[in-house]
Amino acid sequence: MNNPSPPDDGSRLLTQLGQNTAQPASPEEAELERVPAPERGRHYVVRFTAPEFTSLCPVTGQPDFAHIVIDYIPDEWIVESKSLKLFLTSFRNHGAFHEKCSMQIALTLVDLLRPVWLRIGAYWYPRGGMPIDVFWQTGTPPDGVWIPSQDVPGYRGRG
Template sequence: MSELDDLPKTGAPYEGLTQLGHPTIAPASPDQAVLERVPSPHQGKDYVVRFVAPEFTSLCPLTGQPDFAHIVIDYIPSEFLVESKSLKLFLGSFRNHGAFHEACTMTIADRLVRLLSPRWLRIGAYWYPRGGIPIDVFWQTAAPPAGAWVPDQGVPPYRGRG
């Protein structure tokens, strides 16, 4: 028995969550992954939430070889936050998924925007070199709201990244 056993797993704001609080089988693909959300406890305030996935992996759709990236997701919530376990499982679902860097990056961004309707979202995907060329993919919904503090993503330009 852990201290998690004492936390509520049902009722608002956790009603409807299907993955939190118990073992969950990893989804086989991004299409099968279930992203979940919970209400933001500070609606109306422009605060930045950051997720960093320094060991993101996917497959080249042509060769089947693994691709690796350091992904940084920043967003300013509106009504909802992404539930972090579901995000972890979603990102992990790309491990056996064949898609180009740009497609992986934009799939992540599009799914989060559809789920959350955030006030603002930015993704930086810093892909490690294949064929000697790193590919970095960046996208944001718009300029961040005035007055919001948005730190630099902290990933240096490629120089033997690590």
């Protein structure tokens, strides 16, 4: 008697979770993975916070640092967190301006997940004495969904 195939919950397609996975050399080489949302049809917010995000200035090659907050309301898919961590750390040797890094993260997630709603708050630490923060969202979130504040304090210098 043949055993029936397990239902395709998307996890059979995961190649990084539970594996020793090399750090991608660039965001373009990173593989973001997704799994089916566990509560389809319900609107809830998923938050990922990367308080030690790092990339490189494309002109000087000096490191840039940011506190990144990603909020999204899933539709059919959620992002697999290990693949997201690898994707975010792949920016460590990637030279791009703050705006480009922030939008590349957001748009890559939107393309992969096709969420109901997504926003990114990228709170960059000062370069040349001034912080550059980047905010973007896909549109208005659905009514009735609790969207928590990102609560990342703005840069205040030494005062």
